[in-house]
Amino acid sequence: MTFNGILQIALFFGVLLLTVKPMGLFMARVFTGERTFLSPVFGPVERGLYRLFGVREDEDMKWTTYAFAMLAFSVMGLFLTYILLRLQGVLPLNPQGYGPKQMTPDLAFNTAVSFTTNTNWQSYAPDYTLSYFSNMVALAPHNWMSAATGIAVALALVRGFARRSAEGIGNFWVDATRAILYVLLPISLFYALILVQQGVPQNFAEYTKAATLEGASQTIGQGPVASQEAIKMLGTNGGGFFNANSAHPYENPTPLTNFLEMLSIFLIPAALTYTFGKMVGNVRQGWALLGAMSVMFLVGTFVCYGFEAAGNPQVQALGVPGGNYEGKEVRFGIANSALFAAITTAASCGAVNSMHDSFTPIGGLIPLFNIMSGEVIFGGVGAGLYGMLMFAILAVFIAGLMVGRTPEYLGKKIEQYEVKMAMLATLVLAASILGGTALGANLNLPKEPESTFATKLNQFPGTAYGSSSDTFYGATYNNVNNSGPHGLTEILYAYTSATGNNGSAFAGITANTPFYNVTLGLAMLIGRFLMIIPLLAIAGSLAAKKLVPASAGTFPTDTGTFVLLLIGVVLIVGALTYLPALALGPIVEQFQMSGGKLF
């Protein structure tokens, strides 16, 4: 670790903290329907959209209606994307001529699910799979819509705490529309233009053919990159325009763009904690959640940075001193690569500016654990807040058990129903991650596919991140790019990333096969909707409750004690659930690396 590295991390965090209050206050005004400086511009658009949708702005929804609307919105988008992806061969803006051969049915399913659920896992390499139209029209709108969905669900849950004896928890269409118009659109507009100024391309030209200085030919991928890059970070989506994602010089050309990209990942999730405090009438409650997130984030970041800076002793023995540079870009160096990795996994973004697969074992464990924590360390836009509130419910429940008193949170009694729902969400995620990994690490599919359809699929090249391979069938554990514990970590990371709706990868794994596309697609659906629906049920149940006046026996939830308890609950749930799997992957690999064992 260098002084400058530590300073860069501290500066990033300081700037982030400065944005929390103004941004949080602005969102609180937007989502409670107050006028803002943007109302003159977007007010008429907003009302026009409501007329088009056929919804009334003042209509309040019960939680079941809210959940149905959210599901209908997602499913509709999912189908549209699937169809557009499969049809990319006949759609415009396709200078490279990509078609259904690149976008097979299982890959289109996986991709449509991935973008709908705010995961942006990419089983494919966009450079040689997707047309500009597919990127721009089939996928990018989900960067906005899934982010708006996350914010809407978080608001619904906050209203559950804020309202008393109420039937409804808000209007999904209003929440989603306002999130897109007032929050995402204006920021993305300026942000995208700054990115272009710094060198991110924005064109529809075909790939450029260049003759290099040494006379070789070079094909350079182009496209409308900046417009997609901005919302990809701001909406914590993370689906890259190019295979190398934010490590590609066209997606992230300078240290300034790198700083903005990191800041924009955390901007909304951090500010939503303030919005929450404002809406429940006590901003200290929001700062408490932010405090717990910050502690876990900073500890993780410095552990990751420390191990990456310490490097790999086996490489150092070859006369290459210093930190671990494999899979890192010179302009970012080690500090910014570790910081970006911690941010993108804490926040369910999944964009990467370095290759996590090449991190040192413990350096790579941090991103993995950040996702396993349930994406609550800032988390995705909206998703981080509602996930953290779920842990807050568990924390007051555990505190209540210790003193033998019915737990309360924000004046609402937390009873059997709420705790059951919170546990359901927690357990389903763990089952999806560990079950999927067990399957991927053990399954041996029949080698010779019999149906002609499967035979046809088998002929397509593996276009996943890593090298192409002939592992479309046969043992699924052969799809990894590394052997030994690191290979297991690749599979574990894949299911963790999918279930946690993160989207980053230990990218060596060849995931573009029918088995991985389908199972990872299901994991993403489970991780998104089996988390949201129980939480909306909690919101509905809480909204209907009366306020319990605080008494001497009430456990205060805006103090340091609560922050520590909350961190404890997040870590204990994460650690107890995943420690055995982590021990077989990165932890044992750390010892093997020190001992010089290679695979």
Place this chain on the structure above:
Amino acid sequence: MLRQLRPALMSVLAFTIITGLFFPFAITGISQVLFPKQARGSLIEQNGKIIGSELIGQTFAQPGYFHSRPSAAGGGYDAGASSGSNLGPTSSKLIKGIEDDPATKDADESYSGIPQLAVAYRKENNLAADASVPADAVTRSASGLDPEISPENAALQAPRVAAARKLGEDAVRKLVDENTAGRTLGLFGEPRVNVVLLNLALDKAAPDSKPKPAASPAP
């Protein structure tokens, strides 16, 4: 509940049009006017021909040019197939490399791991067999298109380039300095040297010693 189906359909269509068509076209229009060069990919033209992009690295093999980092993008610096090696810290392929299997005459199974890359780097730059090598010189970047190398790496290559071009080392070092970018605001990112721009500057400063294009262009 079924009343929610119309807003679901209409909102998905409306937002797809607003965010998937209006927004990118608006950004394209504005940026073509304000930042036409960057919007087109920061391409470099020479004598009417495009020779690359300022932001995308290229393969350099001749001693008279500074060399880029090793690359895992396609066959090396394939800017239509960006990728890192994705090899982990206990990968034998990375830490030891793979030798060509003499049994298969047609196929080349060899893979340059860090030791092979370090030996080659020391040899081409006339370094002692046990000399330390800058990490960026023997590791593959995340994108495989990293346009830059560290100043330490450039400094070790400067004598070789100077000798191959029959230039003074000081002149070459001066060019390196001119093409070195520091940290942004003295704080953010890392110091770095853009290899394509540096080599262009070399060709401009010493056109007589410009290395001839390889007889058969690399595939």
